[in-house]
Amino acid sequence: MIRNLSKITLALALSLAIPLPAHAQSRGDAPPTELAQSTPREAGSSARFRVIERFPERDPAPPQIPSIAPTSPFAPIIEDVERNNWASAHRKLQNPELRPLLNDDASLRFLAATVAMEAGHPAQTLAILNALDLEADLPSLADYASLLKARAALATDDAHTATLAAASVDDQSLLYPDALTLLADALQKAGQPEDQKRAVDVLELFLNAYPRHSRAAAAREQLATLLEAQNPRRAAELFSHIREQRPLSEAAARATQRLRALDAHLSDAQRQLLDDTTPERALTLARARFDLHQSERVINDLNAALEQWPEDAPQRCEALYLIARSHTKLRQHSAGTPVYDRILEQCADTDWELRALYLGGRGRWNSGDRQGALALFERIWQEYGDHSYADDAMYFAARILRSEDHPDDARQRLQAQLSRYPEGDMAKDAHWLLLREYFDRDDFQAVIDHVDNLDKTGEDDLYTKGRLHYFRARALLQAGRTDEAAQAFIKVAHDHPMTYYALLSFNQLASLQSDTTGLDICATVGPACEDHLPANVSSDPVELPEDLQRDPGFQKASQLLTLGLTSLARRELTALRTRHASNTSTLWALASLLDAAHAYPISHDLARRHIHGWMDAYPTQSTRRHWSIAYPTPFKDALTRYAEQRRLNPAIIYAIMREESGFNPRIESWANARGLLQLIEPTARRIAQKDGLGDFSFDLLFDPTLNIRLGSAYMRELADQTGSHPALIIAGYNGGFGNVSSWLKEFGHEDLDLFVENIPYGQTRDYTKRVLMSFWIYSYLYGDARVPALPFTLPSP
Structure with missing residues (x-):
């Protein structure tokens, strides 16, 4: 019974007039997106091994997140934590010799509490945290410790402590959504009528602020269950939402049962949605199964359903499309062809028609029906010439004509594509296919002329940057214009640093020297390579901006990483990246710190996907550290x-x-x-x-x-x-x-x-x-x- 406590809780966290927390307003209602799928980092291991590294002794030490020394008795425990080996970490923490060290360091006691909880010992977690003044002893991690305390208390049926701990998490913390759900659980567990009402208030607040949170579905079911007696219409609304949004889940099955029990309170629309024989319900289930790659089930269920639906059912086109796409997923291209044909016949002048033309054309192509594919692709650029599929269709048609040994027709199709869609996303591929045909007939001058006449190539990705000019150089070489070819290869390497085609260009230059046997091609090529890639390269450190050092999220993430709690740190790091997205130097500092902390899945991904432009030049003293962050050497x-x-x-x-x-x-x-x-x-x-x-x-x-x-x-x-x-x-x-x-x-x-x-x-x-x-x-x-x-x-x- 926590009647008095409920008033404290309400004052702390349930003032429903409060606005959405600032972090919910700034990022929307979805939880932060992870930087990368990340797992435990490799800590303390860099001192145990080395690989050959170019002049490592000249590289100044980067700024670092504090770490446990490899010789510390806690190092093997943290290594277990990083690998989610909680039972092993818990066993090691029982060593009596560690007790004095734990007593001297509140952060290590927080680690011990976390390990105990994850290893299945919530009472031990609660005992450790009860001995701490969380705000005073763990100022950076007070919210994490409070949430952990709430979890442990709830697991030991201590609703009083769980309520207080969950309510103490500040609404500006990234953990606030999780704290709200725990608070609701604790209030519900308390069992008093007024506590139940306040649990309802908390859940409504949570769903209003975070409707797409990962815990939203469970919160809806919990709220609906609490409301069945006092507000059955609202409960029915919540159960209906669960059934529609998560149709294949166990929660949906439970929601269906509860909705049938609430039949007297259902609206006609809600009652109709309970009919599993309707086309709309069949589509809802099929969409969910399609997303889960249950392709055979989609095909069987919808084929059976279509036989029962009226001919004019508006859901027929989407059902046929899901059947056809499922055949495509299963690589059953021949089986998918007649289904795409039915869409073209029954769904003319709809969006489904264009999709069927495009995917049906590709399906026919994959099944060997090239003429059928050509006919469908032609319809796309003839009937949907303004759509982005149009230049794809012309390019695919050219490839088919080329494979059918119709080079002249293929060339004409490609030229028509480039004339009609010079800025299209397939233009770079069309240019290449033209060059490839010129190579096939040894028309090297045509290759050179084609590239020379281009204002721009449209090459905008790792796979094509430098391709056309590389093969222009290749054509010069095969035409016997060796000096011009050498200069052209040098230009490709200069204009497209550290790319695939620069690598090929340097190797071509070495071949011109008649020496490709050396370990280092750059030494053979000489100044054209050595000017870009000098042998003696040191690295400037990445500076740590003051605004990052002062950021509370950085302090939290640093401490969590120090303790090996990478999975907890990831949320703070993602939020840091979002807050500092416009400041490249700050992002590099963050990536450097993560790299130094051996959080390689996160650090390299930050450089790889969220910092732009750094690969546009060869590594230099000022940027070499950037490259080593993006290309680290763990394990x-x-x-x-x-x-x-x-x-x-x-x-x-x-x-x-x-x-x-x-x-x-x-x-x-x-x-x-x-x-x-x-x-x-x-x-x-x-x-x-x-x-x-x-x-x-x-x-x-x-x-x-x-x-x-x-x-x-x-x-x-x-x-x-x-x-x-x-x-x-x-x-x-x-x-x-x-x-x-x-x-x-x-x-x-x-x-x-x-x-x-x-x-x-x-x-x-x-x-x-x-x-x-x-x-x-x-x-x-x-x-x-x-x-x-x-x-x-x-x-x-």
Whole structure:
């Protein structure tokens, strides 16, 4: 019974006249978006290993977030925390020798309380926190400690303490939404009628401020349950919302039961929504299943439903579209074709028609019906010429004509596309396809003239920047104009720093010197390369702006990172990024601090996706630190050991790791690939057996060392199959050696540059370019080769 306490709570947190918290107003009602899928960082390990690093002794130490010394008895505990190994951390904390150290440091006691809670010992958590004055002892983390205390108290049925602790979280804290839901739980648990009413008030406040919060669905169900007796119409409204927004959830099933019990209070519209046989309900369920990739269920359910619907049901077009798209997801292109045809027949002059033309055309193309695809694509640019699909359709038609051995028709189609849509997003690809045809017929002057006549290329991404001018240089070379070709390659390398085509250009320049055997291509090329990539490069430190140091969120995040609580810090870091988004120097300082704290999934992602323009120039003394943040070297001991054992360049392992997982050891893809190097179970199990690992289990792939062991073994296998060619190892890692072998047989006579452009799978083609670029950057930053050698002649299949 907490009747008196309820008044305190109401005064503290339930004044429903209060405005939305400032952080809700500034960011909207959605919770902060995470910087990256992040997992425990690697702490205290950098001192235990090293890789070759270019002049590391000359790099000033960057500003750092304080960290626990590797020799501290708490270091192994924090390492467990970073890996979410709560039981192990809890066992270690029971060591009596740690008690004096814990008593001297409130932040370590907060860590111990967190570990106890996550390990399933809430009473212990509560005892630790009850002994602290949270505001005085933990000024930066008082809100985190209060929320933890509320959780622990609730878990031990102490509603009094839970209510006080949750109500003490300030409305400016990022934890305020979580505190509101805990406060509602505590008040409901208290059991008194007035507490129940105040629980309702808290939940209404929460849903008004945060309607799309991750806990909103649970809050709606909780609120609806509380209101069933006193306000059944509002309860029915909430249950109906759950049923419509989360139709496949268990909460929706419970909501359906409660709505049937509330039948006397339902409106006609709510009662109609309870009818599971209506077309709208069938579509609601199908949309949810489509989003969950339950493609076969979507096809079966909607085909059955369509037989029951009237011919003029307005939902028919969307239902057919979901069926067709589900066939496409399953790569059942032939089965999807007649469904797209039904959409074209039954849904003319609607938005569904255009979608069916585009996706139906691609489906026919994939199933081998090229003439049918051409007919649908032509309708797009003829009937929907102002839509963004139009230039895509013309480009696809040109590719089909080219594959059908109609080069003249293909050329005319591409020229028409560029004339009609010179600024279209497919213009750069149309230009390239024209150049490719000129290369096929050895018309090198046509390549040169085409590029020279362009005002701009439209090349705006990693996969195309510099492509047209690189192949112009290539045409000059094949036309025997060697000096002009050399100058053209130099210009590509100058204009497009550290890109895939700059890497190719430097290798072409080395080939002109008749020396591609050296470890460092840059030394062969001479000043044209060395001026951009000097051998002796130091690094300026990243300064820590005062406004970042003063930011309370930075202080919270720093302390949480120090304790290894990366998952808790991530929310503060995301908010920091948002608050300082317009200040590039502050973002770099934040990224540098995170890097120094070994929070690599977050730090590299901040540089990679949220700071722009820094890759427009080669690394210099003032920017080299930026590059090392974006391309870090975590897990050095294991990676270096297995790179040496497998006779692999560490740069290629890091390049693939960065692409596959973003250095997140616990990530799992939709295809169930796991860990740092994203291994699927069949491949991992085969490699484990081959490598003598007898006790392998799939869960072990989340262990960084084992994942690197098996991933590097797989790379060695690919290297043995591809003559250790970096580009082929990379392509094989993404597309499989079986595909690489087929491509080598089909067009392996081409030089490397044209071979990569010929890779038919867009994902693998782009992956190969992107990872080769990273391979170069890692080689430059940490290895012996400022520019690694890439043989243009490929091995025989």
